[in-house]
Amino acid sequence: MFKLVDNYDKGRSLILENILFKLQNNNLLIDLLDYNLSGSLLGNVHGLLGLIEIQGSTYLITINQSVKITEGIYKIVKVNFYCLNSPNYDLIDSPELDFDYHPCLDIKKLVEFGNFYYSNSLDITNNALNSTSPPKNEFVWNKFLIENLINWKSNLETHQRTIIDQHNPFITVIQGAISVYPLxxxxxxxxxxxxxxxxxxxxxxxxxxxxxxxxxxxxxxxxxxxxxxxxxxxxxxxxxxxxxxxxxxxxxxxxxxxxxxxxxxxxxxxxxxxxxxxxxxxxxxxxxxxxxxxxxxxxxxxxxxxxxxxxxxxxxxxxxxxxxxxxxxxxxxxxxxxxxxxxxxxxxxxxxxxxxxxxxxxxxxxxxxxxxxxxxxxxxxxxxxxxxxxxxxxxxxxxxxxxxxxxxxxxxxxxxxxxxxxxxxxxxxxxxxxxxxxxxxxxxxxxxxxxxxxxxxxxxxxxxxxxxxxxxxxxxxxxxxxxLPSQKPVEIYDPVLDIVRSDLNDRVTEYSSSRKISIHAGTYNVAGQIPTEDILPWLFPEGSEEPDIIVVGFQELVQLTPQQIMSTDTFPRQIWERFILETLKSRQDKTDEYIILRSEQVVGLALIVLIKQGLSKSIRSVEGAQKKTGLKGMSGNKGAAAIRLQYEDSTFCFIASHMAAGHSNIEERNNDYFTISNGLQFLKGKVPEDHDNIIWVGDFNYRIDLPYETATSLAYNDNYEELLSNDQLPRAMSRGIFKGYEEAPILFRPTYRYNFNSDVYDTSEKRRIPAYTDRILYKSKSNLYATRYATVDLRGSDHRPVYATFRTDIRKIDHMKRDQLAKEIQANILKTGPNETIEEKLMKLGITRRQQAEDNLPSPSNEKSNWWTDEEGNDFDFISDVFPKANEIEIPKVRRPPPPPPIKQKEKQNEVEHEDEDLINLSQEPLGSAETPPELEDAKSDVESKSNEQEKPIEPTDKPKKPRPPVPKATKPLSLKGQPVYPDSNDLE
Incomplete structure (x- = not known):
């Protein structure tokens, strides 16, 4: 049994025997005490299951009651959750606390009624034949909760580890069934x-x-x-x-x-x-x-x-x-x-x-x-x-x-x-x-x-x-x-581990190798049509190499009727999958076969990833995710599907989306981006931003802010420069939408909206303005670059399909070398001189990050100035200054206040708003035109049919550190540090 003490000196801290747990500056600090701190005794516990963060609060999970099954083996009967943020959020068995809801209540029930067993003296994760082997991870159920505690212990000095091992408070548990009949x-x-x-x-x-x-x-x-x-x-x-x-x-x-x-x-x-x-x-x-x-x-x-x-x-x-x-x-x-x-x-x-x-x-x-x-x-x-x-x-x-x-x-x-x-x-x-x-x-x-x-x-x-x-x-x-997609392990502040990780990142070439691969990505809004045309020019453009990975996104696989948008019919997707496979098999001079790795579908939106058959053993950790954005997230007529994978030791995330329609619904599309980028979550807290490479395809629905006659004339005359200077997407990107994403130069006509089975833009009563609705963007932490960006003249839909080809490096890590190098780095850090402690050694290394956030906090507000405004009175994001290395996903966690005490959940009615029709009211256009120009009665019949298959290979070069939004102003792109970019629209206005 172990004593658990509640010490409330400058914030709450919990002490399990001689191990101190405390939150400070959003870091979890754990220390081994050589003296006793005063505090109230919370109780005697059998051990610690681990740490978990739920709704912004960090909890210790303790075993408070167990029953003996046989010699050395116990079954868990009761557990408690102690909150490090505040004692008000403890989930313990007390008559004074009668919570109808608590974020930990379901886990508590799971553990107490879920046949969990543990042993302080035996390894019950292995069978009797392998009792002397290391614990078998696949049968350890609290690895996520306890692993960082085990790692923290392993980084202690030898005599400190010995003290902890004498008590062995960190418990590993199995789930299953153990029955014994004594003889x-x-x-x-x-x-x-x-x-x-x-x-x-x-x-x-x-x-x-x-x-x-x-x-x-x-x-x-x-x-x-x-x-x-x-x-x-x-x-x-x-x-x-x-x-x-x-x-x-x-x-x-x-x-x-x-x-x-x-x-x-x-x-x-x-x-x-x-x-x-x-x-x-x-x-x-x-x-x-x-x-x-x-x-x-x-x-x-x-x-x-x-x-x-x-x-x-x-x-x-x-x-x-x-x-x-x-x-x-x-x-x-x-x-x-x-x-x-x-x-x-x-x-x-x-x-x-x-x-x-x-x-x-x-x-x-x-x-x-x-x-x-x-x-x-x-x-x-x-x-x-x-x-x-x-x-x-x-x-x-x-x-x-x-x-x-x-x-x-x-x-x-x-x-x-x-x-x-x-x-x-x-x-x-x-x-x-x-x-x-x-x-x-x-x-x-x-x-x-x-x-x-x-x-x-x-x-x-x-x-x-x-x-x-x-x-x-x-x-x-x-x-x-x-x-759960939003979960990550509770990180324990460990300066030694931080240094090891940093050094490993700097020396990655010492334990890994890399090679080039190619990726083909495409997007096609099929307007509810079944395949009838040859799509080989879209999947395998003339002159292109056989890509290692093919990523295709479809929109409107089904007609988006009220009956269809509330459920998903997989049959149209399966038709397209078979058609794709048959098309790939029928190509001449093929050297590789392709297989479908995974598909994801949200109503009429689908994402399909294919790979070369021989690569299947090199690709793992394939997962899918979906996010609906239509009707306030309840309907799948708009939304996104994503597939992640790990190729060797490089990670990829592919996203296909269909965003809000309507010429003037720019903010709705911008909101769709945030909803999708924040809402797509994979297992163990992985989000798109966590991956080395992201390719995002789809019908983004961003339009061109020009009158119909003007845009149509420019499109027929291939004046891409003027069209793109009035494109809504680059303007949105300049305001932080698709932050960090790039797009290859566009050298093809607008892909929407055509008359069916024609190369003539919309001549219906609505006369929708030609637009680049179908796009492919990409983002990379390595060296992903585009080599081609083009469209294909397929006329079965009112959209034209778009494709882009990419090249990048994938990295293969020798994990044995990496582990050995990590041990060498750690040993060098912990190596101390005569009569020198590790703490003294760390001080010599200048490790003072524990106080970093506290030292960087702004000065208190006074009558003359507020800490949240600059000299001109404008609000600024001080969190980014205090935590300069935090990414977009982590910063909201820093800002988030502690949750309120558990209360009964109240049902809230969701307001459902219908989306605007895809109509154009030029009097409300951002151009500010006072009068709507007369629309063309008929499309220009004398315009020569020009192939949309126009492309210009993009030479691989180093990326600029701060990618600019692609706002083309000239047929020939400018160059910044060797990378093709377009000048900012403000430079030429």
């Missing part, structure tokens, strides 16, 4: 299941695999029989089918299963999953229990196709299939058990089928050779039934081989059934919200009427849970694991 003479029978934290969640929100090879509901289950001299162990694993697939909850016509990535795009993650398994187990036998139902057979067939592809790699992986439900319906449970005996015999091979450990020496006598990987659809009911049978078979063989009396003991096998029933119920409650089906048979060995009624009740309850409560539970799980 005479200190013997015991145990079933231990460890649930992976890597793709954790509830069943309809967590399916299939991710790009790192982690699968949903992955569980390692260990049957342990401890006798006086030896320990018997038998390991089995379960996990979701390792493909990219998903399944909706309650559906009118069954639970349709959808595979979301084709074979070649799924193969790298599939192979990675089994390679990872072979790092832990000698050999794998896959037993697939999926049946021949419509929603299972598609997934089962795809699974078997991938497993067949593994056979060519000569890996120790075998597989078999058993239609569990079909046999059960025809012949009952006993017939299933007979079939399982055959699968067990054929699958376990000729090596040892269990493991033995010498209790006296802790040496492994026999090691299990083949581990069964068993799956059904949810990996719950059928899987648990089969694992119980296999466990009994292997344990019975061992007991009979040693002439143990337990081999014939009915009470022993009744205990075994009970442990497996408890195991199945516990895992099922975590994933599906109810106990396992078939658990009555597992518990009693009989099928009874009461068991049938129980299973029916559980099925109804699961349907309710999956559609009502699972979403909020998934959010709690993601928050606890640090997977």
């Amino acid at each position: 005479p003479n200190h013997a015991s029978l145990q079933v231990i299941s460890r649930l992976s934290s890597k793709r954790a969640g509830t069943r309809f929100f967590s399916r299939g695999i991710d790009d790192d090879g982690q699968v949903a509901n992955f569980v390692e289950t260990e049957t342990i029989f401890k006798d006086k001299n030896v320990t018997f162990t038998y390991n089995q694993i379960r996990g979701s089918v390792p493909l990219f697939w998903e399944q909706q909850g309650l559906q009118a016509f069954g639970q349709r299963t959808q595979i979301t990535r084709p074979f070649q795009a799924s193969k790298p993650a599939f192979e990675k999953h089994f390679y990872n398994l072979l790092q832990s187990y000698d050999a794998i036998h896959v037993l697939n229990l999926l049946g021949q139902k419509d929603h299972e057979v598609t997934l089962s067939d795809a699974y078997n196709a991938h497993l067949e592809s593994l056979e060519t790699d000569n890996l120790p992986i075998t597989y078999s299939n058993l239609d569990f439900h079909s046999i059960l319906r025809m012949s009952g449970h006993q017939s299933v058990i007979k079939q399982l005996d055959n699968h067990l015999y054929n699958g376990q091979g000729h090596g040892p089928t269990w493991s033995l450990i010498d209790n006296n020496t802790n040496q492994v006598i026999i090691r299990q050779h083949v581990v069964f990987r068993i799956n059904c659809l949810d990996c719950l009911d059928r899987t648990n039934f089969v694992q119980d049978i296999f466990s009994k078979s292997r344990l019975k063989d061992f007991l009979q081989s040693t002439n143990s009396p337990y081999a014939q003991s009915e009470s022993f096998w009744q205990a075994h059934r009970h442990l497996w029933a408890e195991n199945g119920d516990a895992l099922s409650k975590l994933y599906a919200g109810t106990g396992a089906l078939n658990s009555s048979f597992t518990r009693t060995g009989k099928r009874t009427l009461a068991g049938l009624f129980s299973d029916a009740t559980k099925s109804v309850t699961r349907a309710y849970v999956s559609n009502v409560t699972d979403k909020s539970k998934q959010s709690s799980i993601d928050m606890f694991l640090g997977n």
Whole structure:
């Protein structure tokens, strides 16, 4: 037990034994005390789960009550949350505090009712065979909360680490199920299941695999029989089918299963999953229990196709299939058990089928050779039934081989059934919200009427849970694991680590290499039309190289009717995907095939990323994000879709957007930019700005502020200079919209609005002014540059498609070299002279950043001046001065005040405003014209049809430090430090 003390000297600080936690200047300071500070005793705790920041406040999560399961292993019963900002925000069990809502309340419930276990003396993240190995990260559930504390401890001096290790207050926990049946003479029978934290969640929100090879509901289950001299162990694993697939909850016509990535795009993650398994187990036998139902057979067939592809790699992986439900319906449970005996015999091979450990020496006598990987659809009911049978078979063989009396003991096998029933119920409650089906048979060995009624009740309850409560539970799980888009770990002030990171960035070439890649990006508003034209000139312009990555954004895949904008129809996107793949396959002189890596869709907006087939093993961490902006964010008729990926060790973010329409709706479009750039969030707090390279395509809808006749005439005469000088987008960029983004020089006609199947601009009654609505912008922290920017003469829509080609470097890091260099840098920093402490050494290095923010604060206000205004009385952003290195995402956190005390949430009515029609009222134009000019009656019939395929390669050069908004004023771009740029509009007005 540890004492937790509340010390309130110049702000709140919490002391856990002799470890001080305190917030100062927005930094979390942790110090090891060699003296006692006075304060009120908050209580005795069993350990610290970690730190978490929620709604601007930082909390310590402590274990306040636990129950002993077996020697050295405890189950968490109660946790408390102590706020470092103010004691008013503590979430503790006290009759005086009756919060209907608190930001930590859902996590508290998750931990207290979520089967979490810990041990101060044993490593329960590993099975018995690997008890001396380092903790297995995939089974650690509080890594996000505790990792920075562990890193802080590792940077302490040796004697300080020794002091902390004596108490061991930093606890790692697992989730799963641990059941123990004690036997005479200190013997015991145990079933231990460890649930992976890597793709954790509830069943309809967590399916299939991710790009790192982690699968949903992955569980390692260990049957342990401890006798006086030896320990018997038998390991089995379960996990979701390792493909990219998903399944909706309650559906009118069954639970349709959808595979979301084709074979070649799924193969790298599939192979990675089994390679990872072979790092832990000698050999794998896959037993697939999926049946021949419509929603299972598609997934089962795809699974078997991938497993067949593994056979060519000569890996120790075998597989078999058993239609569990079909046999059960025809012949009952006993017939299933007979079939399982055959699968067990054929699958376990000729090596040892269990493991033995010498209790006296802790040496492994026999090691299990083949581990069964068993799956059904949810990996719950059928899987648990089969694992119980296999466990009994292997344990019975061992007991009979040693002439143990337990081999014939009915009470022993009744205990075994009970442990497996408890195991199945516990895992099922975590994933599906109810106990396992078939658990009555597992518990009693009989099928009874009461068991049938129980299973029916559980099925109804699961349907309710999956559609009502699972979403909020998934959010709690993601928050606890640090997977929510807005989350980042609580950073601990560590000057040594800051120096190490800075030095590593300066010496990146010492542990990494780089090479060039090419990217093709395109955007096309198809106006609800299906593909009928050859799009190869758009995807592969003449003279271009085969790009490594192809990024295409579509707008208006469907007609944006009131019925369509409230839901997403994926069928049009799938038509375009097939058309793209067929087009790429049909090209001549091809050297590479392309596969679709991922697609994202928001109503009529879609983003599709394709890669060369051979690059699939080099690309990982693929994620998608969406943001609706129509009707105040409720409708998807406008919005954005984004896909991020990591190519080797370089990160990319691709965005496709469709912004507010209407000639005069400039502010709405500007607001859409901020909503999208701030609202697109990926896992673990990643936002677009966190990536090395960003390419943003779309129908931005910025218009040209000229009368119809003038703009049309300029467009037909290819006078891009005058058109672009009146373009709304560069003006918006000069005011901070798309800050830091660049656009290649535009040397083509406006892309909107044409008559369908014509090269004539709009001659309808509305006569929309020609505009460059379709754009491609980019932003880079490295050396991403454009080599071509053009449009293509496809006439199936009222827009013309636009494309841009890019080149950049991708970096590959040798992580072993990097880690070694980091250790050398840290050792050099911490190297002290005789009788010199680390603190004294750091002072010599000039590390005084702890006081930096406080020293830079402005002077207090007085009668003559205010700290928030300059000499002329204008407001200025002092936060940027105080924190000069903070980026746009971090600064709002500095400004944000502490949250109010938890109160009941009140529902607020959302006001819905309809978007303005896409009409033009020239009397309200920013040009200030007093009279609307007469519009052309007919389009100029004598204008020669000129190809829009006009482009000018852009030579790769160094970028200027401060990119200017591209406002063309001359046909030939000027040059600044070798980079093509256009002069500011003010220079020529």
